[in-house]
Amino acid sequence: MQTEFSKGINIIKDLCVQFNTIHIDPLERKWIAISLMIVGLFVGIITIDALFHGINPPSKVETIDSASLHLSQEFAEDNLGVQVDDKGAVIIRMVAGRYSFFPKHVDVPAETPLTFRWVSMDVLHGVHIPMTNMSTMIVPGYVAEISTTFPKPGEYPLLCNEYCGLGHNHMWSNISVIAKEDWHAPVKSHVKGEQQ
Ligand code: CUA
Numbered sequence: 001m002q003t004e005f006s007k008g009i010n011i012i013k014d015l016c017v018q019f020n021t022i023h024i025d026p027l028e029r030k031w032i033a034i035s036l037m038i039v040g041l042f043v044g045i046i047t048i049d050a051l052f053h054g055i056n057p058p059s060k061v062e063t064i065d066s067a068s069l070h071l072s073q074e075f076a077e078d079n080l081g082v083q084v085d086d087k088g089a090v091i092i093r094m095v096a097g098r099y100s101f102f103p104k105h106v107d108v109p110a111e112t113p114l115t116f117r118w119v120s121m122d123v124l125h126g127v128h129i130p131m132t133n134m135s136t137m138i139v140p141g142y143v144a145e146i147s148t149t150f151p152k153p154g155e156y157p158l159l160c161n162e163y164c165g166l167g168h169n170h171m172w173s174n175i176s177v178i179a180k181e182d183w184h185a186p187v188k189s190h191v192k193g194e195q196q
Contacts, residue, residue, distance in 0.1 A: 062143040069095060069121050082106050084185040090114050096138045097121040099167035101158055107176045109183035110153045118144040126162035129175065137162060150177040 024032070049055040069075040080093050081103045090112055095102045097120065108114055118127060120140040127144075128135040136144045150156070160171035 062145070063141055064119055064143050066119065066121055066140040069119060074117075075119055077102075082108060082186055090185075092116045094118055094173075095121050096125040096127065096160070096171075098123065098165050099160075099171040101127065101160075101171070101173035104173050105176070106173075107178055107183065108150065109180045110150050110177045111180050112183075113147060113149050116146045116148070118146075123164050124162050125160050125164050125171070128159050128161040129156050130159070132156065135161065153177045153179045 064072060064075070070077060073079070075093060075095055080095060082090065082092050084090055090109065092106055092108060092114060094106070094116065096118060116134070118136065118138045119142075120138045123140060125138045126136065127138060132148065132150065134146060134148050136146050138144050154177050156175045156177060158173045158175055160168060162168075164171065
């Protein structure tokens, strides 16, 4: 580990030496420095978001067997849709498959933090809700998780945005966002597959 690290340091040192020996116009040098600073700034923002705001890629490398979703606890057919767990968190589980999202329609409350959990039963799909920040790939074998809040009630389409076959452009569902006070949690006999 230590040797790998010192090898890396040596490579960077060599690059710096080479960089200083090549003739580069001072103006160009300035611009190289500015672009490196911009890259550094963006990497810094991503790092701070990941460490302090918990913003991560939707796939947290949580795996699932796509071929046996119907046998899994969490994504069995009667467990899909909107649920409220013991802590009061609203979780929406949906399965993407050629060519729809199941269930085809869900009702969710506005102004409430929502956690969407997506899985694919066949190939790579994407999910996008126009006019919101909700967009992710749904990779077979992985659970994609997104947390979001809809500020306003309304009808939102839910579209597939990764080409998945001939029916790709017909792959959609919709979400009704209902005013918080009018929304009622669906009654379920029991909730299977708790979120970790
Ligand atoms: Cu599913 Cu395109």
